[in-house]
Amino acid sequence: MLTNVYAQNTFVRVQTDSRLDSLVEKNIETNKSANGIQGYRVQIFFGSERKQAQDAKTKLLQLMPDEEVYLIYQQPYFKVRVGDYRTKMEAEAVYRKLLHEFDKLFIVPDKINLPKL
Numbered sequence: 038m039l040t041n042v043y044a045q046n047t048f049v050r051v052q053t054d055s056r057l058d059s060l061v062e063k064n065i066e067t068n069k070s071a072n073g074i075q076g077y078r079v080q081i082f083f084g085s086e087r088k089q090a091q092d093a094k095t096k097l098l099q100l101m102p103d104e105e106v107y108l109i110y111q112q113p114y115f116k117v118r119v120g121d122y123r124t125k126m127e128a129e130a131v132y133r134k135l136l137h138e139f140d141k142l143f144i145v146p147d148k149i150n151l152p153k154l
Contacts, residue, residue, distance in 0.1 A: 069151075076149035077128035078107070081139045082117035090115035093139065100138060104131070105150070121149035 082093035094108050094117050101119065109116040119135075122128040128144045135142055 073148040073150050074123070076147065077122045077125050077144055078118040078120050078147045078149065079122075079128055079131050079135065079142065080116055080118045080145050081135060081142055083114060083141060085113050085115065087115055090117050093117045096138070097135075100135070101131075118145065118147065121152070123149070123152070 081097055082090050084090065090108055094106050097104070097106050097117065097119055104119050105121055107116075107118045109118065120128060120131055122131070125144060132142060132144055
């Protein structure tokens, strides 16, 4: 497959294998059907009391209103997690910001939402 590209006012013709395009498309479709990718979140609460979980979520939204916050119920426990971080380093930055606000705080691997483009 031939693709025409203009780079710095120069015409470049790139020859690629059409199988590469099909692999990229297949990867995109797989990620869409999986409803997310592996990444990290910061867990700020873990316990059996719904009210305490809701209070932790409210406090977090007041501290970081632009972050995505998730209230998860996995019987018999409630968990409150924040963020959709692709790398552990991104999660660690938020972890450090919240370290003095919550008692039991840790980074967990999780399936995260795809980044908004």
